[in-house]
Amino acid sequence: MRTSDEIDKAVHAAVEAAAWAPSVHNTQPWSFVVSGEEISVRSDSDRRLPVEDPAGREMLISCGAALLNVRLALREMGYEPLVRVLPDPDRRALLATVRLGPAARPDEHTRLLHTQIERRRTHRGDFTGEELPERFVEAVCGEAAAEGVRLTPVRFAAGVRVLAALTRAAQEVHAQDQGFSLEVLRWSRSPDSTRRDGVPAEAYPREAEPGDGSPGFFARRDYAHGRPWGYEPPEQSSETGSPGVVALLTTAGDEREHWLAAGQGLQRALLFASAYGVRAAFHTQALELPQLREFIRLRLCSGEHPQMIMRLGVAPEAAATVRRPLTEILDERP
Numbered sequence: 465m466r467t468s469d470e471i472d473k474a475v476h477a478a479v480e481a482a483a484w485a486p487s488v489h490n491t492q493p494w495s496f497v498v499s500g501e502e503i504s505v506r507s508d509s510d511r512r513l514p515v516e517d518p519a520g521r522e523m524l525i526s527c528g529a530a531l532l533n534v535r536l537a538l539r540e541m542g543y544e545p546l547v548r549v550l551p552d553p554d555r556r557a558l559l560a561t562v563r564l565g566p567a568a569r570p571d572e573h574t575r576l577l578h579t580q581i582e583r584r585r586t587h588r589g590d591f592t593g594e595e596l597p598e599r600f601v602e603a604v605c606g607e608a609a610a611e612g613v614r615l616t617p618v619r620f621a622a623g624v625r626v627l628a629a630l631t632r633a634a635q636e637v638h639a640q641d642q643g644f645s646l647e648v649l650r651w652s653r654s655p656d657s658t659r660r661d662g663v664p665a666e667a668y669p670r671e672a673e674p675g676d677g678s679p680g681f682f683a684r685r686d687y688a689h690g691r692p693w694g695y696e697p698p699e700q701s702s703e704t705g706s707p708g709v710v711a712l713l714t715t716a717g718d719e720r721e722h723w724l725a726a727g728q729g730l731q732r733a734l735l736f737a738s739a740y741g742v743r744a745a746f747h748t749q750a751l752e753l754p755q756l757r758e759f760i761r762l763r764l765c766s767g768e769h770p771q772m773i774m775r776l777g778v779a780p781e782a783a784a785t786v787r788r789p790l791t792e793i794l795d796e797r798p
């Protein structure tokens with residue numbers, strides 16, 4: 465028999481873990497309802513990005529990553545998580561319910577992934593030139609596959625150049641469009657901000673575009689937007705300046721269930737990579753423009769639906785991040 469203290473501890477630990485998930489612009493577009501042994505994972509559409517993410521695709525990828533953390537935390541505490549994804553079509557915000565299932569000892573792999581939940585960070589910048597072994601990259605992709613989604617390294621140089629060029633074009637379109645610009649401004653934090661969401665100034669480089677003009681350069685989001693915010697990017701040397709391994713996360717379909725699966729696969733791959741000191745940088749601007757996303761789908765994803773564009777590599781210690789407190793995201797019901 466489980467005591468109510470044990471149940472309480474497990475569900476709280478799971479929601480705390482969920483909060484550490486990555487989310488687009490650190491919007492943290494989720495909330496959780498705990499009732500007895502059940503956790504409901506809900507989307508918070510007030511935190512959806514109306515211009516960049518009208519359909520809520522990126523919001524659900526973010527929530528999918530949070531759902532994976534819930535599952536891992538429960539497993540780590542010795543409970544089999546019993547998950548129902550999108551259990552009620554009439555309640556669109558209800559993305560999943562997770563119940564504490566039978567007792568189950570956590571395996572080593574679960575433990576390894578779990579250790580990274582609070583350590584993983586998004587990288588924004590170049591990587592050192594350290595090569596990632598082929599077998600390691602395959603193992604990262606295997607983590608995504610375990611969630612039913614596909615992570616594919618882009619191995620041909622022309623493919624990398626095309627993706628980089630599309631990212632630069634998308635970034636330029638965003639820069640020229642007031643709606644896109646205002647949305648990024650809204651979610652980038654000033655250096656002295658006490659907000660617990662948005663991208664902290666210590667987490668993005670001062671200049672969005674160092675302007676080296678190389679065809680493999682992936683344009684970054686312009687979080688500083690001309691303001692003297694962000695950290696000073698390190699000097700480039702032969703040791704730095706590598707784009708790393710460029711990879712595409714894709715799904716067979718493009719419905720809400722696929723977006724949630726993409727988030728879970730993404731997070732599993734990121735946690736695994738983080739356990740070996742490998743970090744990810746994201747460049748999702750092109751996927752926010754439907755024509756470019758469709759082009760990438762047809763030309764670079766064998767018809768699968770692109771959900772994330774990322775680079776993987778080794779980088780010096782991680783940047784800052786922030787999260788909202790549990791009191792803001794957790795609703796406890798009898």
Ligand SMILES: Cc1cc2nc3c(=O)[nH]c(=O)nc-3n(C[C@H](O)[C@H](O)[C@H](O)COP(=O)(O)O)c2cc1C
Nearest residue numbers: 486487488489490522525526585586746747748785
């Ligand atoms: C769907 C999605 C899209 C994202 N797109 C970008 C992006 O284009 N550029 C970027 O720098 N970070 C991107 N991120 C990373 C978030 O900004 C990051 O997760 C958030 O700021 C929290 O920081 P952390 O991951 O270091 O904890 C994305 C994350 C998600 C889940």
